[in-house]
Amino acid sequence: MTKSATSLLLGAALATVFFLLYTSVCRDLGDGPPKSSPPRWAHAQEQGTATVTPATRVVDAEQGTGRPGRQEEEVVAPREEKQTKDEAASRSGHGGGSVEQQQNQRRIVMPTSQQKETPSSPPQRQQQDLGELLRRAATPDKTVLMTAINEAWAAPGSFLDLFLESFRHGEGTEHLVRHLLVVAMDGRAFERCNAVHQFCYWFRVDGMDFAAEQSYMKGDYLEMMWRRNRFQQTILELGFSFLFTDVDILWFRSPFPHLSPDAQVVMSSDFFVGDPTSPGNYPNGGLLYVRSSASTVRFYEHWQSSRARFPGKHEQFVFDRIVKEGVPPHVGATVRFLDTGHFGGFCQHGKDLGRVVTMHANCCVGLHNKLFDLRNVLDDWKTYKERVDAGNMDYFSWRVPGRCIH
Template structure:
């Protein structure tokens, strides 16, 4: 065995002694300590990261794919477009305290209102209401008064369901009408006046349209009427027996099947069948193709779409002779069924001209039959509303 060299046996240098003095409390740490700390850190990171990764994977794998609009995609096949409607008990009446529940759980409440108001053939009359139109003397009072003063229209009130978009409108509805339904939205305030084509107006219109689709799916046909449509005669005898979807017009070209008619969404008759249900899905989802447009404009776009023919929907347009409005008034008071405050922006302008409409109708009803036949009276509107809109 070779002897150790002199260098090996030599005492530690002064420098090494100064760095590591002989006291055992100041000896250098063991070489494996850094590895132990690193391993502990890795274990901590793994303990936190692994559950997060599992949760992220579960969320991603169970989320629906993003919507893509393009050729070959049918956007009307989307799911879950309408929040659950809630009917508020009359003894409560506080919509703020009611959260939207599961859609299926809320169906019986909607079904109850529809059944009670339905005609024998499962047809109802629907209108919508928010707080801006609900105050005493406002639009909803004129609307109901027109039924009471019209010809063979008073009995139709028992088939009218008023859909309230907010607490104030629901409470007012229960004061003046027996059939009220509260359609609440947790994150949107629909109580204020929605000016034409504002974001709130568009959201309100599309929510309304999706609710009408729900009514059709429940098996109910309906006339939908804006509350600023005055009912002067029973419109049912003037509807077409073979039309799945029938619409009043801003402008009528003289032929009920001509797609050049400019439809108005404020007055529609719709039969509940597979064609109309599919069409309402298509119509509602077409908002993705035409962002920034309201439901009426989108209808006037998609009425030319080949898919409407493919599903077999029969569209009929209603003559302004019977279903008129400010845009194109019904000239003959002996024939008029409804008059709509269309072509009119702003609540006060609508109220002004609607009150004049009602005054003109009262004057007509008080005339002797001979003068009525002569057509001696005509509308004094528009005044605050405008035909140029």
């Protein structure tokens, strides 16, 4: 009897065990977890993979305005690309992680090579701080050479190339390029400058386009010249002296030996009357040296404020008027003019190539005419140097007349 009862209890226990095992196996082989709890890979597909490519673009804060750069807004890759990456991660066993962790991670950023550039895209090289550029470009006495270009003047084979080439062929001028700041008036000129020169600054003027050829006293020419004048004042206010040169000037020798140590404001002339202090000289702002001081900053303030008295006139005209009127005593700056025998142009130039320092394509209308004559001038200079190097000291001068030079 006892054995029979024991057998019945053992059988019941075994039956219970088998029933529990059967129930567990059926649940595991069923349709899977409830639909309210999707698998982790599904969460990953909805939230997006948290990978950031190394090629994150850096652009200027306001389309290259010259302010410190920031990281560009993330461009999310197409959903198909994200799903492919997530599914691959799931198959390889790396698609896990909590939903909260995935939400805290960043979305995919497209590589720069996949982002299409548009004509209005900012230049590839980031704008640099003006003060830092000046510090890097300046001579030990905090003087910079400076020129200004727009797209039309910076195009390959145009003025910028010819301008820089003249420094390479001049006497003792090649090192001066290391102190040259090129001010670009538009984005394309900035890009072109960065391709050929070390120190480039994009001078943006909101709502104005200076890219095309600016005809004298037409279109945006007037505003461009006055904006450039105010920019020069900024250089002085930052504590740097400058020697500004138009880009249609060829450089053959260093101008600094011809500038007195106490020079304050020194401007070139279309026509020189023989006296560097005479207000009767015909000023040309294409070559302008200004030493940084409180007096010269006040001179620029007086120059700028005088514009209102001569509406519709460019800065060179106003300069001539205020010099002829006499610089007010409280300003304290003195003005001098450069001799065209050294600093000549197509209006008036010296014929002795042993004395020439610069040659300006002034008194000439049209880019093609200027370029034609400047190329001949540079070729004449190269021929002169070859003759001197060969010991031939016979008289040699410019080919005249040209389209403008005479």
